[in-house]
Each structure stands twice: as C-alpha cells, then as structure tokens.
C-alpha cells in the first residue's frame with residue numbers, strides 16, 4: 466500500500482473528467498484500508514469505487530481511496546437458493562455475468578449497470594423493475610472513525626428509490642467492503658413487466674425466456690439508449706425521477722396528455738425526468754464538448770475534455786428550466802464533488 470501524490474482521476478471516473486487527487490491510494494485488502502486511513506487521519510477522504518456515479522468538478526485536496534477489494538464466494542446454499550458474498554471492488558456487471566454463468570437468478574434485470582459492488586447499496590441501484598434491495602441480504606462496512614467492521618441488514622440500510630442510509634445519516638461515515646446477495650438456483654422468478662423487455666424478447670422471437678435471455682434483452686435495450694462510458698463519458702441517469710403531488714401532476718397532464726407516469730401512492734406520482742428534460746428542449750443539445758445524450762435526455766455526456774464544472778452548470782440550467790416550465794424540482798442522482 467503506497468500513497469501516491471497528484472494522481473489524475475480521469476481513468477477512474479466514467480464521466481472521464483480530468484482532475485487531480487492530492488493523495489491517492491489503491492487498496493487491495495481490509496488491512497491495507499485500515500493502515501491507509503491511519504496514515505493521514507487529518508485529511509478528508511473520498512472513496513472511489515467504479516467512479517460511475519460521480520461528477521468531479523475540481524481537483525481533490527484529500528485522500529482518494531480506490532477500493533480494489535476483489536472476490537466472489539458462495540457463503541450459504543440449499544437446493545433452491547444461494548447467498549453469494551462479493552467484495553466491494555468487484556465490477557457490478559462482471560458479477561451479474563458470474564451469476565448467469567452459474568445459473569443464479571435475481572440480478573439479470575440489473576445487467577450492464579456501471580459501477581462496483583460496493584456502491585450498489587449506497588444508491589440502491591435499479592433498472593427494469595428490479596432494485597438491489599430485492600436481492601440484498603446484508604453488507605459489511607468499515608466505520609471510518611472506529612475502524613470497526615459492522616454488518617448492516619436490508620432493514621438497517623433503509624433502502625428507498627436510489628437511496629439508503631449511506632446517502633443520509635451515515636453519509637461519509639462508513640466504507641462498504643462487501644455485500645451478500647441472495648439468488649435463486651431454480652424456478653427463477655422473471656421480471657418482465659417493464660414494457661421494453663417484453664418487446665425486446667418478442668423481437669428476438671423468445672417465447673419462454675431464461676435469465677440469460679432477460680439479461681441479453683436488458684443489455685440490448687441499454688446499449689440502444691445509453692451511451693457506453695468507454696466511448697462517451699457519462700454517469701448514467703444524471704437526475705432522479707421526481708415524485709410529485711397528484712395536484713401538480715393533474716396540472717401537468719392538462720397541458721400534456723401524453724406524460725408518462727407511475728403511481729407511487731394515492732397522493733404521489735412519479736414522472737420521468739428524461740421526459741421533462743426532453744420537453745424542455747435539451748435532448749441531444751451539444752455545448753462544445755459536453756451535452757445531453759441524443760437517445761436519453763436523463764444522461765449528460767462528456768464528448769472529450771469537458772470540465773466537470775461546465776457539466777454541472779448545464780445540470781443547474783436544466784434544473785432551473787424544468788422548474789420554470791413545469792414547477793417541478795429535479796435532483797441529481799450522481800454525487801457532485
């Protein structure tokens with residue numbers, strides 16, 4: 466374990482923003498993590514996982530800890546199910562592929578989500594009708610202040626839509642080092658309700674899909690709509706989909722009878738931020754070397770060499786325009802640092 470000085474973080478964030486960290490440490494074990502934390506205790510720290518949910522707007526005068534803890538092991542199993550433990554530095558999609566190779570079901574709808582295992586619980590990653598919380602058993606996290614490892618069950622994590630305790634009261638206090646996930650070994654429950662999945666399977670002529678077929682359908686849908694971060698820098702959905710009151714929704718529907726929506730409760734409706742941003746005229750807009758993706762208005766992109774602060778200014782412009790036009794507040798899903 467060695468602390469390096471003035472390291473560019475460009476290779477480590479999917480937006481591809483070129484900022485420097487004053488101190489950087491690549492971590493391969495829990496012991497390394499603890500001695501790294503001990504070595505410069507007075508410094509602020511930033512934890513870097515897959516770098517897929519952050520927008521870096523300035524150089525970081527702190528210790529950036531790059532968590533590279535890796536291994537996937539079966540912890541418990543019976544005839545029907547298995548509990549798998551994956552360490553924080555495993556790439557999420559590689560983990561999904563490992564599950565599919567073993568015919569373990571539950572995470573196929575979450576195929577191709579960028580990022581690492583360790584960040585999945587922080588924002589309760591989700592796509593196509595499934596969220597991490599549906600398969601999550603527990604996670605281990607190191608408390609930064611005491612250096613003690615604690616176990617959090619699903620209820621401890623207080624999961625919500627792209628939300629958990631690690632984004633709220635425990636923000637900045639814990640480093641997730643492993644996650645236990647429960648998967649089915651047979652009679653897999655398929656989640657096909659998300660319209661696009663059914664259409665995609667139909668298009669491929671698949672009548673009784675396997676979990677691998679579902680994964681391939683999700684991959685095809687994502688590749689169609691979402692830019693590949695290896696080619697165009699991005700961080701997936703930049704904003705969360707806002708939840709609004711029924712009254713506000715009715716006012717919106719009076720003007721736009723085609724507004725897509727999902728009922729959350731008797732009094733609340735979720736509307737897609739991508740739709741609002743498209744209606745506000747930003748879809749596909751390019752400003753110099755950054756902009757809004759042409760196929761999905763929720764995704765902000767770096768065409769190469771963009772500054773994080775410019776992308777952030779664009780995000781603020783989008784937010785204020787949506788507020789002015791629709792009286793709806795949209796909040797970033799990514800961490801702006």
Ligand code: EPU
Nearest residue numbers: 592593594701702704705706725737739740743761762763
């Ligand atoms: N829409 C538009 N214009 C756009 C984008 C979307 O009109 O530019 C409309 C679509 O036509 C559709 C609705 O908005 O009627 C919803 O779009 P979509 O199904 O693409 O999903 P989303 O709400 O935009 C969410 C997640 C994605 C996830 C998909 C599929 C959030 C913030 N985003 O996007 O997650 O893949 O559902 O489940 O909840 C991510 O978090 O990084 C991410 C990509």
